[in-house]
Amino acid sequence: MKYPQPPLQEYRKSGDVFVGGIASHTFIVSTSVDFTRNPPPPLSDEFVIVTKNYQHILSLAFAVNEINENPHILPNVTLGFDIYDSYYNAKWTYQDTMQFTSTPKKLIPNYKCDIQNNLIAVIGGLDPQISHHVATLVDIYKIPQLIYGSAPLMNDKTPSLPFYKIAPSETLQNVGILRLLLHFNWIWIGVIYVDDDNGERFVQSAVELFPQHGICISFIEKSPKSSVVSDTAEKLQHGTKILDKIRESSANVYLVYGESYSFTYLRWLPQLSELENTPWMGKVWILAAQIELNAFVYQRNWGPDIIHGALSFSVHSSDHPGFQQFVASRSPSRIEGDGFMRDFWQQAFGCTFPNPMLNDITGDICTGTEKLESLPGPFFEMSMTGHSDSIYNAVYAIAHALQDMSSSKRKHREDAHERPLKHQIKELWQLHHFLRGVSFNNSAGDKVSFDQKGELIAGLDIVNWIVSSNQSFHRVKVGRMDPHVPLDQAFTIDENAITWDPFFNQTRPLSVCTKSCYPGSSKTMKEGEPFCCYDCTLCPEGKISDQKDMNDCKKCADKQYPNEKRNVCVPKDITFLSYEEPLGGILAGFALSFSLITALILGTFLKHHTTPIVKANNQSLTYTLLISLLFCFLCALLFIGPPKQVACLLRQTAFGIIFSVAVSCVLAKTLTVILAFMATKPGSRMRKWVGRRFAHFVVLSCSLIQAGICAVWLASSPPFPDVDVHSTAKEIILECNEGSLAMFYCVLGYMGFLAVISFIVAFLARKLPDRFNESKFITFSMLVFCSVWLSFVPAYLSIKGKYVVAVEIFSMLASSGGLLGCIFFPKCYIILLKPELNNKNHMIRKTS
Incomplete structure (x- = not known):
């Protein structure tokens, strides 16, 4: 049985055991399939690459190289990897996952003739739907799956099935978002979420609880989910709808929950506003942890001004020694086996590699000596991002679990010296037990361990994004959600370290439907409006309000009376008709x-x-x-x-x-x-x-x-x-x-x-x-x-x-x-x- 269609992109490194990786690197832009004929394989010209996600691939390769060079982890065992792209669709994801359990180049389910092709775990995917596709297959083989993005909704899963979330808890993020809004008194917000199950879960679990804490929603709008079909016009139409919602709303703060590439659609908003000859007003964006600040190739000349002053919940990342040098050493002329690099290089640098089959080549020629550090932040970053850090930790978690399993077997088998680890492959399903109990400190000193639910015990950084004059941007850590303390104490933030959008003139932005009713007045609800929208009514005679936004004025004590501003009770004068007056x-x-x-x-x-x-x-x-x-x-x-x-x-x-x-x-x-x-x-x-x-x-x-x-x-x-x-x-x-x-x-x-x-x-x-x-x-x-x-x-x-x-x-x-x-x-x-x-x-x- 021949492989129905060869992998479009693959990065493979052989080893005694290997880790499978499902990347989310490339979109395939094509027309809809009519099922009247067999569709041809896509060409590289149809690729739209999220260039920033190439770092996820490098992070996995870097971690494997470090482990193979470390004599204290998995001695005498070479760790390999095999990375495929999901292309953000089910067909390629299923096909790539099946390839992990088959002989290379021969897609025959449940048949494997290569003893060195020993899969021990799969890392991926970035988006919940892709992760769900992978889990559907690896669950059959009890192969551990470590998800570094949002976890899918898998109501039919049981605790015994292989499922580990290497990103922080969604509950921790939801509490952090609520605490952030309450800290700044942002009680009038807009919500934009991706149109999938996870987006619906976020609205039900987090957003619907906001009114209980005094936060009103100006509007809730779905963001379309991307697909391989070219539906740009439809997405732009939906973007215009979101832009109209923002214009109509008086809110200054917008919460965005979406996929890793959702920021690429937010970048359309200033462009659409400019096309309609209306100025773009500064806003405060609050981004969920899975969203990365990236861009598509066609957005190369678009400034990232929209993100200036944004606050993002980010997976905690650290600078691991040697990672930036490892990334800087990458070059198409020196690295073999990396099937992702050429397409990444061409789109990231806007150039084309020479092709002997083509006589006329338009545009710049790629030399292979371009420097990755010269790329703008939305296209690539040299320092490790949160998702890359999660992949790095996932590889090390697998290696430590594998080593713990090997050590445990040596203690119980006298003939262990005759059966090295690479010959114990049939028993690797037992790796789950050791993954659940894994605990170690990575090279940056961060502790990595899982809780009883299989979720990584890790905190979230609150990052303020600042755009520089050269249109690059950088992160400033301004707060944190600490998982090791009670939830009501987990939130910390340094407000003085935040840089706001210039529209707010470096003052704390307000986001309220109605400005505060000052002492001396009380709130009067507007019929048919949310409770955050109200009129301010002067307190009636004999009553005061001594705080902002009081629902009702209160009477003074019998021996006191309201002052002229009706915000303080003043002691009454004792009077009678006296001879002195x-x-x-x-x-x-x-x-x-x-x-x-x-x-x-x-x-x-x-x-x-x-x-x-x-x-x-x-x-x-x-x-x-x-x-x-x-x-x-x-x-x-x-x-x-x-x-x-x-x-x-x-x-x-x-x-x-x-x-x-x-x-x-x-x-x-x-x-x-x-x-x-x-x-x-x-x-x-x-x-x-x-x-x-x-x-x-x-x-x-x-x-x-x-x-x-x-x-x-x-x-x-x-x-x-x-x-x-x-x-x-x-x-x-x-x-x-x-x-x-x-x-x-x-x-x-x-x-x-x-x-x-x-x-x-x-x-x-x-x-x-x-x-x-x-x-x-x-x-x-x-x-x-x-x-x-x-x-x-x-x-x-x-x-x-x-x-x-x-x-x-x-x-x-x-x-x-x-x-x-x-x-x-x-x-x-x-x-x-x-x-x-x-x-x-x-x-x-x-x-x-």
């Missing part, structure tokens, strides 16, 4: 002044008590009225100053009783005048009611009723000192609580009732002769009194704090002053300024 001092001054005036009027009346104007209208009622008015004015002083128990008890009750006495006196004086004139009529029966007893009875009975109301008030629910913390926003008011508002309004209502009766009676007696009665003046004084207290009620109910007390004092002074002025000022005018009118003859003449 202007308002209290003025009211106290008026009260004392009116009291002094009342005392002077009383003195004047006492001095002129024999004059007709004093004797008229019941002299004793006049003195009682003046004394009650004097006490009314002095009662106002009880309302000024800090509320005390005694003051609170006396304020309303004393004023109510004293003022009732005053109004009762006015009523008695008016009734006395009316009865006196009615008694002068012939045959009138009113004469028996005229006299001091009737007046005293009116005053006493009316006053006792008010006193009774006040007694019930004090007995049932007396006033008491209280603290009001709610009426005003900025003050704690010390006040007298009325105890029972109903009783308070009863006292006021009764005074109003007396005033109304006095007003009606005085109004009816207003036409009696002026010289003998005060009805006109009493009418006017009662009109003033009623007006003041009618105005007091709405004012009392509408204002707060110490101004309630001030209004009450003003009402007391105004109504009492109205009585004093309207009734007694005209009489004082006659007594003091017109004494000639204050005689009996004059009064008799006026009345007659």
Whole structure:
């Protein structure tokens, strides 16, 4: 049976035992197969090489050379390798894997006639789908497979099957991505992932958990997976769709989870933006560990500016001694057996090797003396990359496991010296047991070992990519995910070491749907939008927010109030109407002044008590009225100053009783005048009611009723000192609580009732002769009194704090002053300024 199609590229080195390698180096660009004829083998012109991945091949070869030159590892055993390319498709991957278990150049499954073709393990592949294709076959033979890229989803696999992941855990990476976003408060991001099973798993296991940690997704977009079919137009169309999503989004941070070559598609975005004559705005890219910064040949002149400032989770890599010298020594004219080099060399350097079959060769001629170190970073790197480091460690893990197995057999077999390792091939399936327990330090001092799941116990570096002026780039390690500590402590980062895209002017980029709601406001969700998108609303009256992005404002304590910015609670001022403040001092001054005036009027009346104007209208009622008015004015002083128990008890009750006495006196004086004139009529029966007893009875009975109301008030629910913390926003008011508002309004209502009766009676007696009665003046004084207290009620109910007390004092002074002025000022005018009118003859003449 002939080989159906010879390997397009192969790199082979013979040995007693060999390691198989599946590289991901070349894409084959072709048209779709119609299955109507046998497709011809692809030509090298159809190769699109990911030149950077050539280092993966060199890393495997370098590790094998080191082991063969090291007398302490696998002595007397030569390690070889056989490397094929997967070409990123299933056909070639299956064919190459079957070739590992067959005689070279003869693809006959399960048949092998070459005793030196002893496969001990397979390393590969880079992408999960390729690894799955390899695993499908090597599982049959129990051959260990070490995957250096993303592990495939193999739900049907059991722990006993050969499967080892030489790259760090996906869980460690997912936690690292989450911690990175939270560290920089990037809560509004876009997500781009490759359209395969691993991409879907990443979205389900990591991205869908982001909202639980306060991170919103602006959009989630799939990136097309590459194939051998030429579908560039479709990919560009999809790239335009992603570009439109980025333009429409306000996010500045984008998470990319994809294949190793996904960066080549990201590099299209600035080009598409330029084609549409729109400027490319700087973004922060967060790249998953499997993505390498590479480029296709047609992107040779494209600058890598898009990656400037990006943050990448990278497989930890170290500089192994001699690797760069090994790479620098590579040349097509000196190295034999490397079937990958010529195609790599031509595409990496943009030249063509002479072909005697072709007469005309366009372009530059490859001399073979070109220097690999001159290549730009996206095409090739001299220092070992993360994936190359994983391959290097995989080779050493196989060698150490093989040596441990050999040592173990020597201990249990007496004839081991007669059966060297190369003759124990039939038992190499037992290598799994030793691979699981392998543990060693590589040449860079890094420890290599597997956990119970067959995953390498290794950390991840967080790398900041910086583009230089010559369009090359280099890595700066700015953080790490440490696998040897708890996950919540594994993340570390040095923010000061990060260089951001110039668009952000070297300040920490923001990536939020809505800028922070500053203290003094709270978030208001937008209907139909993610929870990261909201409006900022000023805190309502009486509430504050003292932190950014609070969901709701909170109330201050009872003894505090919000400041003007509504971001801090300020202690309230304790306030009451005091003598020290202007308002209290003025009211106290008026009260004392009116009291002094009342005392002077009383003195004047006492001095002129024999004059007709004093004797008229019941002299004793006049003195009682003046004394009650004097006490009314002095009662106002009880309302000024800090509320005390005694003051609170006396304020309303004393004023109510004293003022009732005053109004009762006015009523008695008016009734006395009316009865006196009615008694002068012939045959009138009113004469028996005229006299001091009737007046005293009116005053006493009316006053006792008010006193009774006040007694019930004090007995049932007396006033008491209280603290009001709610009426005003900025003050704690010390006040007298009325105890029972109903009783308070009863006292006021009764005074109003007396005033109304006095007003009606005085109004009816207003036409009696002026010289003998005060009805006109009493009418006017009662009109003033009623007006003041009618105005007091709405004012009392509408204002707060110490101004309630001030209004009450003003009402007391105004109504009492109205009585004093309207009734007694005209009489004082006659007594003091017109004494000639204050005689009996004059009064008799006026009345007659």
